[in-house]
Amino acid sequence: MKCDILVGGQWGDEGKAKIIDFLSNKYHIVCRFQGGSNAGHTVFKNGVKYVFHLLPSSVLHPQTTAVLSHGMVIYLPQLVKEIQTLEKEGISFEGRLFISDKAFLVMDYHLEIDKVKEQKENKVGTTCKGIGPAYTDKYDRKGIRVGDLFDEGEVLNKIKSCLDEQKNLLKNYYQHDYLVTAEEILEKTLKDFKIIQPYVIDTTYYLNHAISQKNILLEGAQGAGLDIDFGTYPFVTSSSPTSGGAATGTGIAVNHFQKIYGVFKAYVTRVGKGSLPTILSNEENIQLRDKGKEFGATTGRQRSCGWFDGVQAKYSLMINGVTDLVITKLDVFTGYKKIKFCTHYIVDGFKTDMFPPSNQKLKKAEPVYIEFEGWEDQVYQVQTFDELHPNAQKFINYFEEYLGLRISIISTGPEKQDTIVRN
Numbered sequence: 001m002k003c004d005i006l007v008g009g010q011w012g013d014e015g016k017a018k019i020i021d022f023l024s025n026k027y028h029i030v031c032r033f034q035g036g037s038n039a040g041h042t043v044f045k046n047g048v049k050y051v052f053h054l055l056p057s058s059v060l061h062p063q064t065t066a067v068l069s070h071g072m073v074i075y076l077p078q079l080v081k082e083i084q085t086l087e088k089e090g091i092s093f094e095g096r097l098f099i100s101d102k103a104f105l106v107m108d109y110h111l112e113i114d115k116v117k118e119q120k121e122n123k124v125g126t127t128c129k130g131i132g133p134a135y136t137d138k139y140d141r142k143g144i145r146v147g148d149l150f151d152e153g154e155v156l157n158k159i160k161s162c163l164d165e166q167k168n169l170l171k172n173y174y175q176h177d178y179l180v181t182a183e184e185i186l187e188k189t190l191k192d193f194k195i196i197q198p199y200v201i202d203t204t205y206y207l208n209h210a211i212s213q214k215n216i217l218l219e220g221a222q223g224a225g226l227d228i229d230f231g232t233y234p235f236v237t238s239s240s241p242t243s244g245g246a247a248t249g250t251g252i253a254v255n256h257f258q259k260i261y262g263v264f265k266a267y268v269t270r271v272g273k274g275s276l277p278t279i280l281s282n283e284e285n286i287q288l289r290d291k292g293k294e295f296g297a298t299t300g301r302q303r304s305c306g307w308f309d310g311v312q313a314k315y316s317l318m319i320n321g322v323t324d325l326v327i328t329k330l331d332v333f334t335g336y337k338k339i340k341f342c343t344h345y346i347v348d349g350f351k352t353d354m355f356p357p358s359n360q361k362l363k364k365a366e367p368v369y370i371e372f373e374g375w376e377d378q379v380y381q382v383q384t385f386d387e388l389h390p391n392a393q394k395f396i397n398y399f400e401e402y403l404g405l406r407i408s409i410i411s412t413g414p415e416k417q418d419t420i421v422r423n
């Protein structure tokens, strides 16, 4: 039996969900281990588009069990919405959905403070889904966990104390009135809790008991560039989307992990603030954004686009311990005359292939590129490597040479069948 991890190698939006969906028939359990509804995981099935923010991207496969482990922060109204939408389509969750009693809740006041902070300061460009404030409460040891909702009296006191603090901050620092009461929040939260209560268990024991009998895939959201420790701080999310986060976020010990899939787009994108050294000029940016449909699945924001950043990718492979490289959206480059790949940065006059530790330094990085001939032939829906245009093959072969790792999967379109698997 195996326990594998799949993580985003760049700044999120690498097409992880499609790969999870593609791999789902190999796994009995797929578990999200960090983040919350800041994620927008898109899966296309028979031409229909599904976007999951909290449920694992495998849920369309009735034979897989979905787990939301304690590393996540969960906004119950969103979770209930996702469950009920799929139930209306005939998908049943009975016996195949488990939610950790130790996962922390994103409360309405977390969303409010996230939104107000973004409006007034616009420092990070968050998704406004309350992620930072919910993790702040967790690490400040006053967060509310899913399991706390079993004790209504106790949880009301906790809500009251958190709410008072948030209201003070909103009123006195941001001059913003937030008039909701703790009782109103509790009532609404308990209504949603009733719906998810049958699925709440101790997922740490569940996963560890399952490990000897079932194949498990741990699904990361966001990507290494947004990791709270390794990303372009402070323009990061508030969790650990790298493979280390899979251990702390699930309670599965590291000695169980086998494959670590690292998913990278054939170019890079990011949303929100923060540097992107290989960012394209305005016109080229718009062209790639429109061709690649690079608009946020959660917020609809336009993503900034850049050439593939080998320096960032090498760093990401190192900190994640990637064993299996996955390249997505190769088809987007069809019709390009030239394609670039960044091999080094020049920082303060020195050529380096090391990723700078701060956004301040990254801002100064000038990319050094190697250029490839493009291709006219459609690579959309190609399913074998040999069918790819020779220039596309050259481009892919260079990834392997530069990164020193074989590519296991190449994605050539949004649907499951648009995938090349290399042995």
Ligand code: IMP
Binding pocket: 011, 012, 013, 038, 039, 040, 124, 125, 126, 127, 128, 129, 130, 131, 132, 221, 222, 226, 235, 236, 237, 238, 271, 272, 273
């Ligand atoms: P937060 O996670 O909403 O706090 O946002 C922090 C930063 O991470 C912002 O720049 C967001 O745009 C970015 N971010 C969060 N989740 C995702 C994602 O799933 N894909 C891409 N960017 C994300």
